Amino acid sequence: MPSLEILPGIYAVGVVDWNMRSFHGHTYTTKRGTSYNSYLIVDDKIALIDTVYGPFTEELIQNIQKIIPLEKISYVIANHVETDHSGALPALMKLCPNAQVLGTAKCREGLYKNYYCDWNFKEVKTGDSVSLGKKTLSFIEAPMIHWPDSMFTYCPQESLLMPNDAFGQHLASSFIFTDEVDPCVLWDEAAKYYANILWPLGAIISKKIAEIQKLGIPIKVIAPSHGLIWRKNPMEIVAKYLSWANNEVKPKAVIVYETMWGSTEKMARKIAQGIIDSGIEVKLFDINNADRTEVIKEMLDSRFFIFGSSTHDNGMLPSMAGFLEFMRGLAPKNRFACAFGSFGWAGGAVKDIEKIINASGIPLSLLGLGIKYRPDENELAACLEFGKNIVKADKVN
Ligand code: FEO
Numbered sequence: 364m365p366s367l368e369i370l371p372g373i374y375a376v377g378v379v380d381w382n383m384r385s386f387h388g389h390t391y392t393t394k395r396g397t398s399y400n401s402y403l404i405v406d407d408k409i410a411l412i413d414t415v416y417g418p419f420t421e422e423l424i425q426n427i428q429k430i431i432p433l434e435k436i437s438y439v440i441a442n443h444v445e446t447d448h449s450g451a452l453p454a455l456m457k458l459c460p461n462a463q464v465l466g467t468a469k470c471r472e473g474l475y476k477n478y479y480c481d482w483n484f485k486e487v488k489t490g491d492s493v494s495l496g497k498k499t500l501s502f503i504e505a506p507m508i509h510w511p512d513s514m515f516t517y518c519p520q521e522s523l524l525m526p527n528d529a530f531g532q533h534l535a536s537s538f539i540f541t542d543e544v545d546p547c548v549l550w551d552e553a554a555k556y557y558a559n560i561l562w563p564l565g566a567i568i569s570k571k572i573a574e575i576q577k578l579g580i581p582i583k584v585i586a587p588s589h590g591l592i593w594r595k596n597p598m599e600i601v602a603k604y605l606s607w608a609n610n611e612v613k614p615k616a617v618i619v620y621e622t623m624w625g626s627t628e629k630m631a632r633k634i635a636q637g638i639i640d641s642g643i644e645v646k647l648f649d650i651n652n653a654d655r656t657e658v659i660k661e662m663l664d665s666r667f668f669i670f671g672s673s674t675h676d677n678g679m680l681p682s683m684a685g686f687l688e689f690m691r692g693l694a695p696k697n698r699f700a701c702a703f704g705s706f707g708w709a710g711g712a713v714k715d716i717e718k719i720i721n722a723s724g725i726p727l728s729l730l731g732l733g734i735k736y737r738p739d740e741n742e743l744a745a746c747l748e749f750g751k752n753i754v755k756a757d758k759v760n
Contacts, residue, residue: 528587630738
């Protein structure tokens with residue numbers, strides 16, 4: 364994100380991380396990079412909203428220094444403790460030692476446990492505000508969006524919401540506003556971000572959006588801390604978040620499987636055909652050749668999940684086990700799931716998968732389909748029928 368005056372007296376001073384490919388450890392592939400957005404508000408007093416990931420500290424400092432000397436900063440607003448937004452704080456605070464850090468009580472605790480710092484910290488709560496002169500900043504606690512410490516900052520004079528992680532995208536760009544980039548890429552990244560980071564928090568998100576709507580505050584610009592800024596129809600992303608949070612799905616099936624010698628794959632393809640023949644969109648992934656982040660994104664708007672694995676050592680294969688463990692944490696609602704797989708002498712994978720489906724709270728659409736060794740013509744016909752029955756079962760339910 365290039366340094367730019369995005370609104371009168373408000374500057375984007377964050378950095379673009381063009382090379383980030385594995386975010387959150389290795390839980391999220393960021394094939395288009397990301398950005399760590401930070402906003403500088405220059406008024407009678409000066410406030411900095413969030414910082415950046417530690418390795419980019421120097422670039423943040425230079426971006427700020429192009430606009431004002433660092434020692435003029437009065438307030439550093441820490442919307443969120445996570446290191447991608449607070450990593451530059453220790454170095455920055457050495458250069459503006461008189462600045463006060465503002466954040467939630469959980470933020471104070473989290474920053475201390477991350478940096479063992481002794482900054483002048485002021486706890487703020489929903490409804491608190493600070494005056495910069497002509498502009499004001501007010502705060503809205505947003506616990507679990509996406510950590511307990513999270514907070515949104517709002518500037519009423521510009522109708523600007525700075526919601527940190529919410530409404531972001533992992534998208535490196537030389538542009539600054541969402542309306543300047545390819546909308547297909549933008550929405551693909553916004554969905555991927557929600558699916559992989561925020562999906563389990565849907566109930567909290569819809570409640571928070573309702574709370575903000577009740578406050579009746581106008582929102583003309585949403586400036587998240589990752590990706591591009593929503594200035595053209597910003598409520599479009601809010602509506603999209605509500606739809607995802609409410610688990611709105613479409614007639615679509617995602618099939619994810621792992622195969623040893625190809626039999627489970629043959630089953631997967633026939634099951635897919637049965638679903639397609641029933642008029643439903645299908646996405647099919649061999650988990651060992653797929654990007655898990657992309658698979659989870661495809662699941663976000665899908666009604667049907669179908670998981671398969673060959674049996675190995677009386678259980679499912681390890682890549683599928685890892686994938687399903689991640690899926691279980693998403694706690695998906697309003698879906699149906701089922702299992703399939705081939706086995707040699709003793710099954711086990713189908714039951715393993717069904718256990719995880721049950722633990723995730725997803726209703727089984729059908730009892731699992733297991734086939735011994737390689738499926739023959741009759742068994743492949745049974746797979747085709749299994750696919751059709753997945754769709755029929757939904758109509759019955
Ligand atoms: Fe972008 Fe929860 O950090």
